[in-house]
Amino acid sequence: MFELKNLRGNTFCYTMPTNIGLYVTKNKEVYVIDTGVNEKSARRIVDIVLEQGWTVKAIILTHAHTDHAGGCRSLTEITAAKAYATESERVFVEQPELEPAVVYGAYPCRDFRGKFMNTPECQVEDIESLTLPEGMEIFHLPGHFADMIGVKTPDDVYFVADAVISDRTLETCPMSYIFDIESQYRTLEDIKRYQGRLCVPSHAEPTEDISSLADINKESLDKVNRVILSLLEKPATLEDLTAEVTKLWDLPETYMQYVMTTSGVRGHLTYLRHKGAVDYEFSQGRMYWKKV
Numbered sequence: 001m002f003e004l005k006n007l008r009g010n011t012f013c014y015t016m017p018t019n020i021g022l023y024v025t026k027n028k029e030v031y032v033i034d035t036g037v038n039e040k041s042a043r044r045i046v047d048i049v050l051e052q053g054w055t056v057k058a059i060i061l062t063h064a065h066t067d068h069a070g071g072c073r074s075l076t077e078i079t080a081a082k083a084y085a086t087e088s089e090r091v092f093v094e095q096p097e098l099e100p101a102v103v104y105g106a107y108p109c110r111d112f113r114g115k116f117m118n119t120p121e122c123q124v125e126d127i128e129s130l131t132l133p134e135g136m137e138i139f140h141l142p143g144h145f146a147d148m149i150g151v152k153t154p155d156d157v158y159f160v161a162d163a164v165i166s167d168r169t170l171e172t173c174p175m176s177y178i179f180d181i182e183s184q185y186r187t188l189e190d191i192k193r194y195q196g197r198l199c200v201p202s203h204a205e206p207t208e209d210i211s212s213l214a215d216i217n218k219e220s221l222d223k224v225n226r227v228i229l230s231l232l233e234k235p236a237t238l239e240d241l242t243a244e245v246t247k248l249w250d251l252p253e254t255y256m257q258y259v260m261t262t263s264g265v266r267g268h269l270t271y272l273r274h275k276g277a278v279d280y281e282f283s284q285g286r287m288y289w290k291k292v
Contacts, residue, residue, distance in 0.1 A: 004048050007206060008198060009155035014048055016041060018067045018202050021151060021159040022049075025133055029057035032081075033151050033159050034202065035071035037116070042071030046078050058130060061085040062141075062161035063148035064092035064099060066119045068202065073122035083124045086140075088147035090124035103177070103263050111255040141191070143184025144177075158199045163187050164213045166204035173249040174220035175264045181221060181271035188214045188221075221268075225277075228268050232278060235288035241265050 004022075005013045014020040018041075021033030030049055035042055049056055056079040061069050064085065072083050072093060085093060092099045096119040100108040103117070127138060127149065135154025141163040142148065151159045165176055178184045191199075192211045199210040207213060231244050242262045251257050269289060272278040280289050 002044060004052075007155070007157050007200070011153040011155040011157040013200055013206065014045060016044065019200055020045060021153070021200060023133070023136065023153040023155075024054055025057070028054045030054045031057055031133070031136065032059045032075070034062055034068040034161075035059060035075050037067045037070040039071060039074040042074035042078065045071070045075060055079070056081040059083040060127070060130070060151055061089060061093065061124065062150065062159070062202070063145045064089045064119065065145060065162070066099075066116045068161070069093050069122070070119050072124070073120040076122060083122060084127045084130045085124050086127050086147040086149055089145070090126065092146065093119060093122050093124045096121055104259055108259075109255070112259055114256055117256075141187050143180050143187045145179045156197055158194050158197055160191060160194075160199050160210070161202050163191055164201050164204065164210070164217045166201070167213070167216045169203065170216060170220045173251065175224045175245065175249070175261070175268075176220075177260055177264055178221075178267050181267050182274065185218065185221065188218045224268050225272060228265065228272065229277060229291050232289055232291040235281065235290040237286055237288055238262065238265060238269075241289070
């Protein structure tokens with residue numbers, strides 16, 4: 001699993017559970033794209049960089065989720081390099097209690113602050129202040145989280161973060177965490193402009209056929225919407241919908257999964273409500289959703 005792959009020219013991918021991007025300048029300075037989940041991930045990145053005789057110039061965070069930013073503090077401390085993210089995302093790294101609070105809807109129980117909701121606090125600079133090498137570009141990928149970005153290297157390789165996830169993951173459960181479903185639909189359409197280019201998702205194999213993967217991800221969003229609408233042939237509460245989705249996709253009955261599933265269902269209800277496909281009503285202190 002842990003392997004340094006030369007994708008093209010001076011662009012590399014260090015394959016971990018979250019793919020790490022590395023672009024090496026002619027001065028052997030490395031721009032690291034994401035940091036993995038924790039200190040152990042950061043140290044693996046440092047080991048690879050040192051083995052190659054490189055030095056870390058800057059760290060670019062595509063977004064603030066722990067599997068991307070969890071190693072950031074360790075990597076900045078070990079290398080003395082600065083980390084950069086968009087203004088919206090850096091807030092979540094500098095104040096990591098905000099991410100689980102956003103997903104949970106209040107200050108969360110400790111049961112929810114597990115491995116993937118526990119980013120160490122780290123100072124992060126605004127990505128706008130980073131001077132990029134010629135040919136490197138930042139592009140926005142809204143939807144999955146607040147203001148996620150992708151990175152194009154001078155070798156015409158596109159790191160697209162969590163804009164898409166693997167078809168294998170979606171086969172297991174088509175509902176993943178999406179902050180803004182409507183923006184995600186737009187991103188899945190926009191990302192097709194990179195068809196034929198080498199694209200590197202964070203949780204899938206590099207591909208030159210990004211359009212097909214984008215379509216698979218879009219169909220998964222559509223499928224979840226269809227499932228929710230079918231469940232709303234008669235009025236149902238959020239709890240009802242969460243229970244039905246949990247049974248349908250055989251999801252683990254854990255505190256963490258329950259909160260993530262509830263949040264995911266809420267996201268789709270928001271999208272469907274804005275599209276005029278669902279409405280709600282109240283009865284005896286309970287809120288019921290219903291198909292229009």
